Amino acid sequence: MFHHRAEELQNLCAQVLDLAKQQGATAAEADVSESNGQSVQVRLQEIEQIEYQQDKSLDITVYVGQAKGRASTADFSPQALQDTVTAAANIARYTAQDEYAGLADAALMATDLGDADAYHPWALPVAEAVDLARQCEAAAQAADTRIQNSEGASVQTGHYQYVYGNSHGFLAHQQGSRHSISCSVVAADKSGMQRDYWYDLARSAADLDSAEAIGQTAAKRTVRRLNAQSVPTGVYPVLFDATVSGSLIGHLVGALSGGALYRQTSFLVDSLGTQVLAPWVNLHERPHIPKALGSAWFDAEGVATAARTVVGAGVVEGYFLSSYSARKLGMHTTANAGGAHNLHLDATCATQADLLRQMGSGLLVTELMGQGVNTITGDYSRGAAGFWVENGVIAYPVEEITIASRLQDMFMGMVGAADDALKRSAHKVGSVLIEQMTVAGQ
Numbered sequence: 128m129f130h131h132r133a134e135e136l137q138n139l140c141a142q143v144l145d146l147a148k149q150q151g152a153t154a155a156e157a158d159v160s161e162s163n164g165q166s167v168q169v170r171l172q173e174i175e176q177i178e179y180q181q182d183k184s185l186d187i188t189v190y191v192g193q194a195k196g197r198a199s200t201a202d203f204s205p206q207a208l209q210d211t212v213t214a215a216a217n218i219a220r221y222t223a224q225d226e227y228a229g230l231a232d233a234a235l236m237a238t239d240l241g242d243a244d245a246y247h248p249w250a251l252p253v254a255e256a257v258d259l260a261r262q263c264e265a266a267a268q269a270a271d272t273r274i275q276n277s278e279g280a281s282v283q284t285g286h287y288q289y290v291y292g293n294s295h296g297f298l299a300h301q302q303g304s305r306h307s308i309s310c311s312v313v314a315a316d317k318s319g320m321q322r323d324y325w326y327d328l329a330r331s332a333a334d335l336d337s338a339e340a341i342g343q344t345a346a347k348r349t350v351r352r353l354n355a356q357s358v359p360t361g362v363y364p365v366l367f368d369a370t371v372s373g374s375l376i377g378h379l380v381g382a383l384s385g386g387a388l389y390r391q392t393s394f395l396v397d398s399l400g401t402q403v404l405a406p407w408v409n410l411h412e413r414p415h416i417p418k419a420l421g422s423a424w425f426d427a428e429g430v431a432t433a434a435r436t437v438v439g440a441g442v443v444e445g446y447f448l449s450s451y452s453a454r455k456l457g458m459h460t461t462a463n464a465g466g467a468h469n470l471h472l473d474a475t476c477a478t479q480a481d482l483l484r485q486m487g488s489g490l491l492v493t494e495l496m497g498q499g500v501n502t503i504t505g506d507y508s509r510g511a512a513g514f515w516v517e518n519g520v521i522a523y524p525v526e527e528i529t530i531a532s533r534l535q536d537m538f539m540g541m542v543g544a545a546d547d548a549l550k551r552s553a554h555k556v557g558s559v560l561i562e563q564m565t566v567a568g569q
Contacts, residue, residue: 128248128286129161131183133300136161139185139203140292146212147189148294152219154190154230156293156428159183164285167256169264171277174257180285189215193229194222230428231450231460233295237431240424244417245303247331249284256282259308259338266342267312271350276313278322280342283307284332297429305420306332307551310345314353321352328551330418348493351514355524357568358515364489365530365564366482368513369547371495372559376410378534380467382502383443385452394505394535395443402441405541407475410438414468421553427465435461437470441539470554474546479558482545484519490566491516492530505534529567537561 136159147155161183168176186199189212196218200211264280288302309326325345327336336344367375379395387393395403414432416422423432428450437445448456449464476482483491496510508531514521532540540562548555 128250129163129288131161133288136288136290137298137300139208140290140298143185143187143208143212144292144294146209147187147216150212150216151191152189152216153192154294156188156230156291158186158289158291160287160289162285162287164283165251165253165256166281166283167253167260168279168281169257169260170279172261172264175279177253185211187212187215189219190229191216191219193224193226194219195225195228196222227451227454230293230295231430235430235460236295236297237299237425237429239431240299241415243415243422243424245301245330245422247304248286249304249306249332251282251284263308263310263338263342266339267310267346270343270346271314273314273316273350273353274312274346275315278311278313280310291427291429293429295429299425299429304330306335308335308338308341310342312345312349314349316353318354321349321355323349323352326551328420330420334418352524355512355526357527358490358525358566359569360567362563363566364486365561365566366486366489366491367559367561368479368491368493369545369549369556369558371492373552373554373556374495375537375559376470376472376554376556378500378502379538380447380470382534383446385446385448385456387502388446389452389455392503394503398443399446401443403443403535404438404441404538406441407543408438408441408541409436409473411436411471412468413471416469419469419553421467421469423468426462430460430462430464432462432468467554470556472544472556474557475543477546479545479547482543482558482560483516485543486516486560487519488517490525490530491521507532507534507537527568530564531567532564537564
């Protein structure tokens with residue numbers, strides 16, 4: 128599946144670290160990666176695109192004292208490696224010293240490199256990929272007579288491997304896979320036209336929903352949007368569907384991330400130990416779940432990952448820190464160089480239907496548009512579409528509206544969450560009910 132064995136990548140990594148030492152580096156770290164994949168797309172049963180992807184890269188970071196230089200190459204020849212290390216070393220020599228720069232502490236390096244069960248190769252012949260895409264689209268087209276056009280169906284396979292090493296003596300290899308099937312169709316009736324889509328994503332092809340099921344879901348989601356209307360402007364409860372609720376936790380993660388905190392560009396500066404979400408909210412990081420999309424036994428600096436509670440009973444118990452941001456804040460890294468790992472929001476009820484009944488009347492949001500979120504102030508304003516709910520039952524589709532509030536108020540106004548997180552998501556966040564938001568409509 129790959130052009131390089133794990134041992135070859137490890138040797139390349141060790142080689143450039145040695146070269147860095149020879150060039151006077153006091154410390155160094157390197158990342159060597161390789162990836163390949165295939166993408167097939169059909170539209171109206173005809174092949175639209177067949178694409179193969181193959182990449183490799185080597186990144187070397189050199190420290191001279193606490194001055195940092197970084198360079199990269201896609202050429203693994205001895206001369207190219209030498210030139211890349213030299214470039215990184217030269218940059219470091221002409222860069223100002225930064226008292227917070229450097230490798231993560233040696234004592235924090237991962238020693239237990241468990242199996243994340245992340246690599247499940249899919250040697251899918253092109254002809255079979257085309258057949259799957261056609262099956263997916265055909266199922267969508269056959270699901271309802273109002274499906275009158277298609278934007279296509281696609282099948283993608285992806286495989287990657289990488290080695291991270293540093294001058295602490297840490298050297299580790301990881302590999303993984305990501306495969307997906309997707310479909311997007313257009314429905315039409317006398318009210319007009321609507322489009323929607325559906326997809327599934329998994330480490331293993333065996334864990335994907337069937338192509339037919341994905342197509343049928345895409346059709347169902349598209350048809351239900353027909354005859355959409357606006358709603359009167361007002362203040363209503365808002366239920367974020369599981370397809371969009373992850374964005375709320377994404378804003379929280381961004382506001383609790385080291386870069387935003389030390390730059391003072393977050394509305395949650397100095398929030399550690401403070402209640403900023405509703406008392407029922409518990410958010411956990413679980414980095415060692417087998418097959419999960421966000422699993423990792425070490426972060427981008429080689430620091431060992433560990434399960435932890437980020438938010439407990441609405442109180443911030445931890446930030447998301449790399450070694451650099453931790454030093455800037457006078458704290459310790461949380462092994463989040465490279466991002467968060469498998470966040471899990473505890474649920475308060477089993478299904479979205481439970482939250483709908485709890486909400487009574489209000490707005491169910493299934494799509495968000497625009498980038499109107501200010502993480503410095505917490506101001507939140509985004510275009511939205513979804514459904515109006517009456518007495519706990521979906522009444523009609525809604526479009527051309529804007530929802531607005533402040534993230535501070537939204538987090539404290541979280542009423543509950545359903546246990547309906549999408550299996551395709553790295554972070555398990557189900558539907559989330561917000562007590563009230565301003566909805567601008569007609």
